[in-house]
Amino acid sequence: MELSERKKKILRAVVESYIQTAEPVGSKALAELTGLKVSSATIRNDLADLTEQGYLEQPHTSAGRIPSPKGYRLYVNELMEEQRLSLEETKQINEALHLKMQELDKVIGQAGRMVSQLTNYPAFALAEGSRRLTIKRFDLILVDSASFIAVVMTDSSVVKNKLFRLPADLSEPQLQLLTTLLNTAFVGKTLDQLTPELMRVAEHAAGSSYGLISLVVSFAMEVLEALENSPVYTAGTSHILDHPEYQDVGKAQKLMSYLTEDHALAQALALPALEGDDTKILIGPENVADELKDTSVVLASYDIGDGMKGVIGVVGPTRMDYAKVAAKLSYVADGLSKLFGQPELPPAAPEKEEE
Amino acid sequence: MELSERKKKILRAVVESYIQTAEPVGSKALAELTGLKVSSATIRNDLADLTEQGYLEQPHTSAGRIPSPKGYRLYVNELMEEQRLSLEETKQINEALHLKMQELDKVIGQAGRMVSQLTNYPAFALAEGSRRLTIKRFDLILVDSASFIAVVMTDSSVVKNKLFRLPADLSEPQLQLLTTLLNTAFVGKTLDQLTPELMRVAEHAAGSSYGLISLVVSFAMEVLEALENSPVYTAGTSHILDHPEYQDVGKAQKLMSYLTEDHALAQALALPALEGDDTKILIGPENVADELKDTSVVLASYDIGDGMKGVIGVVGPTRMDYAKVAAKLSYVADGLSKLFGQPELPPAAPEKEEE
DNA sequence: CTTTAGCACTCGGGGAGTATGAGTGCTAAA
DNA sequence: TTTAGCACTCATACTCCCCGAGTGCTAAAG
Numbered sequence: 001m002e003l004s005e006r007k008k009k010i011l012r013a014v015v016e017s018y019i020q021t022a023e024p025v026g027s028k029a030l031a032e033l034t035g036l037k038v039s040s041a042t043i044r045n046d047l048a049d050l051t052e053q054g055y056l057e058q059p060h061t062s063a064g065r066i067p068s069p070k071g072y073r074l075y076v077n078e079l080m081e082e083q084r085l086s087l088e089e090t091k092q093i094n095e096a097l098h099l100k101m102q103e104l105d106k107v108i109g110q111a112g113r114m115v116s117q118l119t120n121y122p123a124f125a126l127a128e129g130s131r132r133l134t135i136k137r138f139d140l141i142l143v144d145s146a147s148f149i150a151v152v153m154t155d156s157s158v159v160k161n162k163l164f165r166l167p168a169d170l171s172e173p174q175l176q177l178l179t180t181l182l183n184t185a186f187v188g189k190t191l192d193q194l195t196p197e198l199m200r201v202a203e204h205a206a207g208s209s210y211g212l213i214s215l216v217v218s219f220a221m222e223v224l225e226a227l228e229n230s231p232v233y234t235a236g237t238s239h240i241l242d243h244p245e246y247q248d249v250g251k252a253q254k255l256m257s258y259l260t261e262d263h264a265l266a267q268a269l270a271l272p273a274l275e276g277d278d279t280k281i282l283i284g285p286e287n288v289a290d291e292l293k294d295t296s297v298v299l300a301s302y303d304i305g306d307g308m309k310g311v312i313g314v315v316g317p318t319r320m321d322y323a324k325v326a327a328k329l330s331y332v333a334d335g336l337s338k339l340f341g342q343p344e345l346p347p348a349a350p351e352k353e354e355e
Numbered sequence: 356m357e358l359s360e361r362k363k364k365i366l367r368a369v370v371e372s373y374i375q376t377a378e379p380v381g382s383k384a385l386a387e388l389t390g391l392k393v394s395s396a397t398i399r400n401d402l403a404d405l406t407e408q409g410y411l412e413q414p415h416t417s418a419g420r421i422p423s424p425k426g427y428r429l430y431v432n433e434l435m436e437e438q439r440l441s442l443e444e445t446k447q448i449n450e451a452l453h454l455k456m457q458e459l460d461k462v463i464g465q466a467g468r469m470v471s472q473l474t475n476y477p478a479f480a481l482a483e484g485s486r487r488l489t490i491k492r493f494d495l496i497l498v499d500s501a502s503f504i505a506v507v508m509t510d511s512s513v514v515k516n517k518l519f520r521l522p523a524d525l526s527e528p529q530l531q532l533l534t535t536l537l538n539t540a541f542v543g544k545t546l547d548q549l550t551p552e553l554m555r556v557a558e559h560a561a562g563s564s565y566g567l568i569s570l571v572v573s574f575a576m577e578v579l580e581a582l583e584n585s586p587v588y589t590a591g592t593s594h595i596l597d598h599p600e601y602q603d604v605g606k607a608q609k610l611m612s613y614l615t616e617d618h619a620l621a622q623a624l625a626l627p628a629l630e631g632d633d634t635k636i637l638i639g640p641e642n643v644a645d646e647l648k649d650t651s652v653v654l655a656s657y658d659i660g661d662g663m664k665g666v667i668g669v670v671g672p673t674r675m676d677y678a679k680v681a682a683k684l685s686y687v688a689d690g691l692s693k694l695f696g697q698p699e700l701p702p703a704a705p706e707k708e709e710e
Numbered sequence: 711c712t713t714t715a716g717c718a719c720t721c722g723g724g725g726a727g728t729a730t731g732a733g734t735g736c737t738a739a740a
Numbered sequence: 741t742t743t744a745g746c747a748c749t750c751a752t753a754c755t756c757c758c759c760g761a762g763t764g765c766t767a768a769a770g
Contacts, residue, residue: 026733039743044734062733062749141494141506149514151496151506159504159516238592238611241604249596249604256593381762396714399763417720417762 003053003074007046009034011055012079015067019321022244024064069284069318072296076281076322083323085331093118093328097335104158104304107339109233111312115332116236119325121316122259124266126232131307132190133227135220138182145169152220155188156306160223164215178213181206186217191224232263245294245317258291259315269297269313277301279330284318296320300333304340312336358408358429362401364389366410367434370422374676377599379419424639424673427651431636431677438678440686448473448683452690459513459659462694464588466667470687471591474680476671477614479621481587486662487545488582490575493537500524507575510543511661515578519570533568536561541572546579587618600649600672613646614670620644624652624668632656634685639673649673653680655688659695667691 003011013033017025025033027040027047036043047065050056055071058064067075085093096114104127112125139151147165185202186194194217203213237256246252259266269289272280280299287293298320299313312333314325358366368388372380380388382395382402391398402420405411410426413419422430440448451469459482467480494506502520540557541549549572558568592611601607614621624644627635635654642648653675654668667688669680 024733028733040733041743041745042741045742048735058734060750061735062731063751064733137498139496139504141496143492143508149494149506149508151504151516153498153504153518157518159518161506161514161516163508163512163514236615238608238615241608241611247604249602249607252604253593253596256596260591260593379762383762394714395762396716397712400713403764413763415721416764417722417760419762 003050004046006036006038007050008079009036010043010046011050011067011071012075014056014065015071015075015079018066019319022319024059024066026064029064067319069286072283072318072322073286076283080323083327085327089118089328090331093331093335097332097339105230105233107336108230108310108312109235111332111336112233113235115312115314115329116239118328118332119314119316120236120239120242121314121320121325122234122237122239123312123314124232124234124259125310125312126267127230127304127308127310128267133224134188134190135186135224137187138179138216138220140175140179140182140216142170142172142175145171148175150216150219152216152223154224154227156227156304156308158223158227162219164212166212178206178216181213182216186220191221191228194221232266234259234263234266240316243317243319245319254291255295255315258289272299279326279333281322281326294318296322298322298325298329300326300329302333302336302340310336358405359401361391361393362405363434364391365398365401366405366422366426367430369411369420370426370430370434373421374674377674379414379421381419384419422674424641427638427673427677428641431638435678438682440682444473444683445686448686448690452687452694460585460588462691463585463665463667464590466687466691467588468590470667470669470684471594473683473687474669474671475591475594475597476669476675476680477589477592477594478667478669479587479589479614480665480667481622482585482659482663482665483622488579489543489545490541490579492542493534493571493575495530495534495537495571497525497527497530500526503530505571505574507571507578509579509582511582511659511663513578513582517574519567521567533561533571536568537571541575546576546583549576587621589614589618589621595671598672598674600674609646610650610670613644620646627654634681634688636677636681651675651677653677653684655681655684657688657691657695665691 010030013030014025017023017029017033027044030043030047031038031040034043047056050071051058051065054068055074056065057068059066093114097111108125108127112123115125116123134155136153136155136157139153141149141151143149143163146167146169147163148170149161149163151159151161153159181202185198185205189198199214199217202217203211206213237259240246240252240255246255269282269287269292272282278300282292282297282299284296285293287295287297292315294317295315296318297313297315299311302310302312304310312329314320314329316325365385368385369380372378372384372388382398385398385402386393386395389398402411405426406413406420409423410429411420412423412426414421448469452466463480463482467478470480471478489510491508491510491512494508496504496506498504498518501522501524502518503525504516504518506514506516508514536557540553540560544553554569554572557572558566561568592614595601595607595610601610624637624642624647627637633655637647637652637654639651640648642650642652647670649672650670651673652668652670654666657665657667659665667684669675669684671680
């Protein structure tokens with residue numbers, strides 16, 4: 001059964017007032033807030049109906065009403081107006097986004113921090129590979145006779161390097177041989193295709209070379225592994241203390257340690273977001289994790305390119321400013337997608353003039 | 356004036372009991388705790404003296420005594436027994452330390468996380484360059500005709516890379532020319548010696564090359580800058596909620612946001628530790644930062660090599676288990692120094708067998 | 711001079727009782 | 741269907757009071 005227009009208006013007013021004040025809303029206050037030209041008694045009747053249908057709750061008999069998860073859900077689905085960001089806000093976000101193009105993981109961590117600052121809620125961000133990565137090429141750079149740099153590049157165009165120091169001498173030709181060997185034997189292989197046997201064979205082909213092949217390949221494997229299950233970056237966890245629902249230190253602590261330490265679960269939570277493209281909102285008990293049952297999560301996904309996606313999200317009490325948070329989050333996610341979509345380097349000159 | 360033996364014993368008992376229970380200690384309890392064969396009345400007299408001399412405080416007239424910062428200071432300086440770690444603890448730390456040799460900054464961040472977990476206090480870690488860094492060499496690796504990898508190595512042997520994509524074609528000889536140019540013009544220069552003029556000159560010498568010199572040098576400058584003022588890694592901030600002194604959410608929040616957001620100040624705090632070599636303890640008002648006035652900090656420094664030092668520290672209430680924390684911290688710091696002291700690669704084979 | 715026993719005193723914490731007021735549900739009239 | 745009126749509920753804040761841990765002081769004992 002559809003709710004009457006007036007009831008919707010009332011529900012919306014309850015949600016929005018409660019979001020702002022964190023106080024239960026009474027019939028009298030609603031009479032003013034909604035602008036309806038009915039008395040508080042009429043509203044009381046409607047409130048009773050809404051409560052019966054499960055959209056509202058009353059903390060105790062003689063308090064006002066607060067929205068139930070079901071009420072928030074209806075609000076989010078139908079009643080909420082798409083919030084548009086102010087010019088200033090978009091500007092602020094753009095600046096933060098274009099700040100510096102660094103390594104992938106740093107950018108993601110920074111984006112999380114930014115969102116947290118923007119929304120005043122704890123935020124998290126992660127990248128999730130939806131496919132198996134491989135190494136695209138190896139390069140070895142001789143530094144001096146006892147050390148060299150290994151540079152590996154994955155097929156997702158991430159480049160990582162490591163400096164190796166050796167107890168013995170090494171010559172340029174030797175290194176070139178190794179490079180060729182690495183590139184022929186190990187390029188295009190996924191993590192589990194890089195078997196010890198394969199390494200042994202290659203090592204054999206290389207002749208006496210201190211087991212260098214294994215060392216470089218081990219490094220490459222570490223890189224692949226790190227990229228495939230990259231960590232969850234959490235930021236601004238202290239913001240949960242801002243909100244009155246977490247005045248109880250015990251509660252606050254439970255949530256905080258869940259957010260900061262229990263990364264595995266935080267990852268599980270992000271899965272739903274990876275399916276669709278738009279912003280997802282999970283309200284209270286809609287969350288799978290027990291620790292989040294009275295918490296809401298807003299999620300947005302972004303494209304990293306090369307089949308990789310990322311998720312950025314915000315955690316807060318169910319009494320959360322969904323409209324604003326969703327707007328900001330999806331703006332940031334879009335920004336990130338664009339950022340990763342474009343080449344690392346804009347064609348334009350980076351500094352002022354050019355000869 | 357020196358304190359009598361008995362008074363020292365009493366002070367020590369007060370501190371240690373208070374550290375454990377967070378409750379003021381009374382004269383009767385002390386009579387038992389100290390094992391002294393005197394009555395509670397005698398102890399009361401001594402307590403009165405100690406209070407008058409500023410080593411103890413009483414929260415209110417009819418409560419027991421708690422240590423003042425001055426009391427903690429005396430305890431730390433003279434009364435505290437060097438705590439020895441159990442075999443299990445050292446084993447645990449060693450395992451965590453040897454886990455994985457990654458990039459410098461990651462290792463540092465991880466060490467912070469580890470210390471926090473070990474001590475159940477928030478921890479932070481940072482590296483601080485005591486000298487100006489320079490670039491030691493540039494390498495450019497051609498990936499395909501429209502992209503290349505720039506690899507820069509600093510004189511502190513940190514290697515960083517970045518993938519550049521270009522709108523136009525690029526040939527191997529061109530790239531080699533650029534490499535030579537970069538290596539002759541920019542090696543050995545500190546950050547502020549890398550002036551725009553220098554870049555313009557080099558750019559000119561390179562002929563038409565889309566301003567690539569500037570781009571690579573800008574990247575190098577970013578690297579130097581990031582290394583010279585590297586960030587502070589904070590971990591386990593939620594641990595402050597464990598302690599009864601932070602049941603007041605307001606207090607907890609102040610400290611937390613100081614720790615997580617105000618990195619600049621956290622850095623300021625670390626300066627004292629860089630001077631000496633051993634563990635430093637700052638008790639309550641001894642801290643410069645206002646936010647830490649009723650908080651204690653334990654600091655240890657470690658060597659990264661090449662004239663770089665790092666600091667790792669723990670923050671907690673003045674009622675902190677100084678002995679344990681100091682022991683653990685200095686053990687970890689030593690471990691880090693050793694870790695950085697040895698070459699990136701132990702001569703021994705990393706895996707099982709070797710042909 | 712130091713230690714001890716005794717005793718009156720202080721003060722924070724906790725529990726019971728009470729007033730307050732916001733907000734409700736219900737009823738009866740418009 | 742809406743409104744006014746009214747009795748009722750219940751969380752919150754406040755006051756009052758008791759309890760007990762712990763103190764400081766005094767006077768006697770070692």
